[in-house]
Structure formats: C-alpha cells, structure tokens
Amino acid sequence: MGDKFEIVIVGGGTAGWMCAAACAAKLDPARFRVRLVESEEIGTVGVGEATLPQMKDFNDFLGLDEAEFMQATQATFKLGIEFINWGRQGDRYVHPFGTFGRPIGEADFFSYWIRAHRAGTAASLSDYCFPIVAALQNRFMLPSGDANDVRNAFAYAYQFDAFLYARYLRQWAEARGIERVEGRIVEVEQDGGTGDIAAVKLASGARIAGDLFVDCSGFRGLLMAQTLGVGIEDWSHWLPCDSAAAVPSARSADFHPYTRSTRRTAGWQWRIPLQHRTGNGYVYSGADISDDEAAATLLANLDGEAMAEPRVLRFKACKREKAWAHNCIAMGLASGFLEPLESTSIYLVQMAIMHMLTLLPSGPGIDPALPAELNRVMDVEYDRIRDFLILHYIANEPDAPLWERVTTMAVPDTLADKIDRFRHRGHVQAYRDGLFGPPSWQAVFVGQGIEPQAADRLADVLPAATVEERLASLAATIADAAATAPSHADFIARYCPAPAP
Numbered sequence: 421m422g423d424k425f426e427i428v429i430v431g432g433g434t435a436g437w438m439c440a441a442a443c444a445a446k447l448d449p450a451r452f453r454v455r456l457v458e459s460e461e462i463g464t465v466g467v468g469e470a471t472l473p474q475m476k477d478f479n480d481f482l483g484l485d486e487a488e489f490m491q492a493t494q495a496t497f498k499l500g501i502e503f504i505n506w507g508r509q510g511d512r513y514v515h516p517f518g519t520f521g522r523p524i525g526e527a528d529f530f531s532y533w534i535r536a537h538r539a540g541t542a543a544s545l546s547d548y549c550f551p552i553v554a555a556l557q558n559r560f561m562l563p564s565g566d567a568n569d570v571r572n573a574f575a576y577a578y579q580f581d582a583f584l585y586a587r588y589l590r591q592w593a594e595a596r597g598i599e600r601v602e603g604r605i606v607e608v609e610q611d612g613g614t615g616d617i618a619a620v621k622l623a624s625g626a627r628i629a630g631d632l633f634v635d636c637s638g639f640r641g642l643l644m645a646q647t648l649g650v651g652i653e654d655w656s657h658w659l660p661c662d663s664a665a666a667v668p669s670a671r672s673a674d675f676h677p678y679t680r681s682t683r684r685t686a687g688w689q690w691r692i693p694l695q696h697r698t699g700n701g702y703v704y705s706g707a708d709i710s711d712d713e714a715a716a717t718l719l720a721n722l723d724g725e726a727m728a729e730p731r732v733l734r735f736k737a738c739k740r741e742k743a744w745a746h747n748c749i750a751m752g753l754a755s756g757f758l759e760p761l762e763s764t765s766i767y768l769v770q771m772a773i774m775h776m777l778t779l780l781p782s783g784p785g786i787d788p789a790l791p792a793e794l795n796r797v798m799d800v801e802y803d804r805i806r807d808f809l810i811l812h813y814i815a816n817e818p819d820a821p822l823w824e825r826v827t828t829m830a831v832p833d834t835l836a837d838k839i840d841r842f843r844h845r846g847h848v849q850a851y852r853d854g855l856f857g858p859p860s861w862q863a864v865f866v867g868q869g870i871e872p873q874a875a876d877r878l879a880d881v882l883p884a885a886t887v888e889e890r891l892a893s894l895a896a897t898i899a900d901a902a903a904t905a906p907s908h909a910d911f912i913a914r915y916c917p918a919p920a921p
C-alpha cells in the first residue's frame with residue numbers, strides 16, 4: 421500500500437455514490453485515495469424516491485446547489501407523509517416535518533391541545549401545524565426565516581429519482597477526484613492472518629487493494645455478508661411486509677408536496693409525485709397476497725397511466741449485526757433494510773457516512789473503539805426507526821388477516837414503554853441521537869387513535885376559555901399564513917423546473 425489511506429467503495433447505487441461524494445467533499449486528496457467499483461451489468465435497485473429533511477443537510481454538507489440538484493433529479497418538495505386508512509378505514513392524517521402549535525403558557529403546546537381536545541374544544545391537531553395545512557392545499561414555500569412566524573416552524577425534504585441522484589453525484593464526485601472502476605467483482609481476497617479484506621478482484625482480472633472497504637453492494641452484501649459472514653437481526657416478525665411491486669405512472673395534474681401512504685389489505689401503497697412522473701408501489705406481505713394480485717391492486721389504484729409493467733422486489737426487515745466489522749463498513753441495503761413507510765433508508769446511508777467520516781482511522785490499523793462507536797450509533801438509529809414503524813402497524817382496526825396478526829403481536833419493550841407513557845400523559849421522550857422527534861410520534865399516535873388519558877397538570881393553570889381562544893387564534897393564523905404560500909407546482913416552475921428527461 422502507498423502513503424495514502426486507500427478507501428474502496430464497492431457499489432455505485434445511491435449509497436455508494438453518496439459515500440463517494442462525501443469523501444470527495446471532505447477528505448484531503450493528499451492523504452486519501454478513494455475508488456468506487458460498480459458493475460453496470462448488475463445495476464442498482466433503482467427505487468427510493470422519498471426522503472427526510474436530513475437529506476437537505478447532506479446536500480448542504482456537500483455544498484450542492486439546491487435548484488440544480490432538484491432539476492437534475494426531477495425533484496419535488498416534501499412536507500410530510502399523508503396516511504390514508506391507517507388507524508381506521510376512511511381516516512386520514514399527516515406526519516409533518518414540523519412542529520405542532522407554539523408556546524401558550526407554562527406547559528408545552530401539546531399538553532394544552534390534549535386538555536382542549538378532551539374537553540371537545542380543540543380543532544384537529546393538524547390545524548395547528550403549518551406544513552400540514554399548506555401541504556393539504558398543495559402549497560409550498562421555503563421556511564420564512566423569522567422565528568416568530570408560523571411559516572418558519574417546519575423543515576422540508578425532497579421526493580426525487582434516486583437513480584438520477586446517484587448519477588448526479590457520480591459526475592460531481594468524479595469531477596472532484598473520485599476514481600470509478602467499472603467491472604464485476606468475482607473474488608474478495610482476505611488477509612490470511614487477520615481476516616481483513618485485502619482486495620477485490622474483477623472479472624477483467626484487475627485487483628483493487630485498500631485499507632478500508634465500504635460495502636454498498638446492495639441486498640447481497642458482497643463483503644459484509646458473503647465474505648465476512650456478518651449475519652442479520654431478523655425483524656420480519658414485527659414488520660412482515662417482504663415484497664414490493666413498483667411502477668411509475670404519468671404525472672397527474674395535482675402536484676402534492678407530500679408522499680402518500682394508503683393502507684391496503686396486505687400492506688400499503690405509496691404515491692410519490694416527481695416532476696416528470698409519479699412513483700407508485702405496493703409494499704405487501706407475500707403470505708397475504710400473491711404477486712399478481714398485488715400488481716393488479718397497484719395498477720387499479722394509480723391516478724395516471726402506468727408507464728411500465730410493475731417490478732417486484734423482495735426484502736426482509738432486518739439490521740446487519742454489525743455495520744463495521746474488520747476493515748469493512750456496510751451502508752445502504754448491505755447494512756439492513758427497513759421498509760420504506762417512513763422513507764428512512766437514504767437517511768440511514770447518510771448517518772453511516774457521517775459517522776464513518778468522523779471515525780476514520782488516522783493511520784494504519786483500526787482501533788476497536790472506532791467500529792464499536794459506529795456500531796453503537798447505527799444500532800440506535802435502526803432500533804428507533806424499527807419501533808416507529810411497528811407503531812404504524814399495531815395501531816389499526818384489524819380488518820384483514822395481516823392486520824389481525826400485527827395488531828395483536830408483542831412489540832419490543834422500548835415501544836411498549838413509549839406507548840404507555842403516551843397513553844398516560846401524552847409524553848414523548850426526546851432523543852439526542854436518532855429519529856424521530858416528539859412531533860412525529862404525536863402525529864402517528866393521535867393519527868392512529870392512541871390518545872392520552874390526561875394532560876400535564878401545568879396545562880390546567882390557564883383558564884379553559886383562554887386556552888380555547890389561543891388555540892382558535894393560532895389555527896386562524898396558520899390558515900391565513902398557508903394561504904400566502906404559492907402552489908407547489910408554481911413554486912417548482914419558478915425555482916427549479918426540470919427539463920423532460
């Protein structure tokens with residue numbers, strides 16, 4: 421090995437190119453050499469269209485121009501996720517990327533809302549959240565920047581074509597010194613003594629050696645699973661959906677600044693509006709519906725003409741036992757998969773990249789404290805998302821065999837505790853690391869019918885009429901503020917119109 425620390429990224433899907441771009445942006449080329457190996461013959465998963473607000477942080481971290489990125493990826497804005505038929509058939513709520521209400525008195529806003537809600541004097545929780553009110557009117561604006569303005573109490577994410585994003589990042593990263601190697605890896609060479617990965621060998625005969633390998637090879641986990649034998653924690657008993665049928669459809673006239681998830685008999689269907697098309701998919705449990713039935717249900721529930729035949733993908737809800745083992749870090753689908761109900765996969769890639777950059781070894785050899793820390797934080801991330809997803813499954817009226825099973829299953833203790841605390845007083849513990857914050861939990865709990873039995877005592881201090889009047893005034897302020905935002909389609913047409921692909 422030469423003087424430089426050599427990083428070899430295996431795989432050029434969203435995970436591989438995000439990692440390569442971050443290395444290009446932040447690692448000193450005098451000290452690091454970064455190569456990415458990918459095989460056009462094998463290709464990428466090519467789905468993954470909805471993201472979380474942290475995606476903007478990642479793009480800002482790279483220094484990407486937002487409008488240019490959105491044009492390159494046919495992106496739209498996302499203010500949250502709308503859930504239809506979750507809880508009970510006919511129900512509808514939004515998980516927003518923003519907060520509910522604003523301070524009224526000594527207690528937090530949510531406690532006042534519980535009190536008024538229990539007294540029958542509050543409006544729906546959604547009416548106190550600017551991004552929900554704006555989203556449901558198909559309106560969008562950037563946060564106003566004024567801390568006193570309700571139009572500042574939100575963040576936003578993107579809905580985009582993940583394949584185009586990887587392509588965009590590839591150009592960006594190659595222009596900044598990342599070396600791309602085309603070819604199929606046919607052999608992985610390990611050090612006879614340590615078991616570390618020494619090199620990957622390509623079908624062409626080329627051999628690529630490195631100090632650190634990043635496994636972004638997708639579900640197959642070429643390095644982490646197939647070579648190092650790191651197993652998975654199987655969570656499919658909690659998250660039983662194991663398949664998805666995906667199909668793009670023609671862009672419909674309405675241009676939602678949100679992703680939609682509709683609960684169905686054997687799973688749920690996504691709808692993600694991009695600039696050039698709408699992404700759709702039915703995520704389902706193969707034990708409850710056949711692939712043909714799932715595809716037929718999907719095609720029967722599009723709001724534009726299908727642009728291809730549905731493509732079926734298989735997966736298992738799981739986390740890789742270790743994200744970092746030996747001299748290899750797994751990211752993306754190679755590190756586990758949690759179904760796309762809350763659009764968390766690309767976020768998990770981003771977290772793995774940030775922790776990798778923080779914990780990169782500073783010389784030869786890897787101090788065991790580095791993998792231990794990365795594995796700890798990635799475990800926290802996965803566990804928290806897992807619990808949040810399971811909540812969506814258990815809080816439903818059981819109206820089909822899948823829903824009868826999941827609504828009666830035993831849940832992880834961490835989630836059971838969270839539900840108890842919420843039922844009691846509406847408490848949601850805030851985390852230092854990991855998703856999701858209190859407003860997200862409040863949205864799903866309330867949206868799916870889990871209600872607190874009481875509010876915090878401090879919320880009793882103000883007279884009921886004062887609370888009622890302040891809530892009404894806040895809802896009116898938010899409604900007026902939302903009416904000032906342009907339509908999502910107009911905003912995009914002005915800010916980042918993408919040419920037809």
Ligand SMILES: Cc1cc2nc3c(=O)[nH]c(=O)nc-3n(C[C@H](O)[C@H](O)[C@H](O)COP(=O)(O)OP(=O)(O)OC[C@H]3O[C@@H](n4cnc5c(N)ncnc54)[C@H](O)[C@@H]3O)c2cc1C
Binds near residue numbers: 460470760
């Ligand atoms: C149904 C579904 C819906 C999803 N929806 C979302 C969503 O809404 N939001 C979200 O954030 N995420 C979503 N995801 C996840 C998202 O698609 C992935 O996290 C993301 O695309 C990362 O994929 P990847 O790069 O890990 O793997 P892949 O895209 O599979 O890329 C693997 C790469 O490894 C290379 N490779 C593999 N083997 C070899 C070899 N032997 N030699 C050389 N190269 C090799 C391939 O060529 C490819 O470049 C979804 C996933 C699925 C399955």
